[in-house]
Amino acid sequence: MTTIKISAGGYEFLAEAHPDAPQTVAAFLGLLPYTQKLIHVRWSGEGCWVPLGEYRLLLNEEPIGFENHTSHPSVGDVLFYPGPYSETEIIMAYGACSFSSKLGQLAGNHFLTITHGKENLRALGVKTLWEGAQDVRFELA
Template identity: 40%
Template sequence: MTHIKMKSGDFTFTARLDEEGTPETSKWFLKQLPFKISVIQAAWSGPAFFTDLNWIGFDVPFEKATSYPLPGQVIMYPGDERGNSGEIYIPYGGNCFACPRGQLAGNPFLIITEGVEQLEVFGRKVRWEGAQEIAFEKVE
């Protein structure tokens, strides 16, 4: 079982990689490590923060895709031919994953197992203070 540490300032989260349920997304993600992203507040879906992937995951297939991720699930949206370039998306409240063009679905490839109770506090920080960097690294 692979664990990932997610760190942003004073916030640290530990997540379990769902290699069985999302094998292709997990392989893609492990190739990105160490991985740093800047997240911003989501505008269409509910309490969440996200980053644009700029097409780097476009070849990842949909696996166990959901439009209703739960707080503590980190999802990867590979992108589509309509111009959506893909996202890493992290909800901290009730959600229906969407964009201006309509409902989306993403692969829930990470499950936060430690620190999930701090997601809402971190989400409020993103909402009120702006973009925040998150670093992802494999826990050895």
């Protein structure tokens, strides 16, 4: 099992790669270490996201599509939304979350599950809500 360390807002988390999203995981591993900005979600409830605009995650030069996509991530689930109906993004649920955009309901590939540090997800979410964008880094543990 592949373990990813996620550092954001002064908190550290460990996440396991989800076996039902092998293409998303493989393509994402190729980006590591990956640093971005994490902001609070706009319409999805209790979550934080990394907006990626028109970016397309590729595996063997082919865009990643939908694998084990869901609109209702649980606390600690990390989803990758490949587009095309809204911008590409990574979303991380810290509470009640229903993944959507200004265009309506979306579904993302559940590719990581936070297994350690989960108790700090709400604190990260609240910090991001009230203090603004936080640096986030994904790397192999």
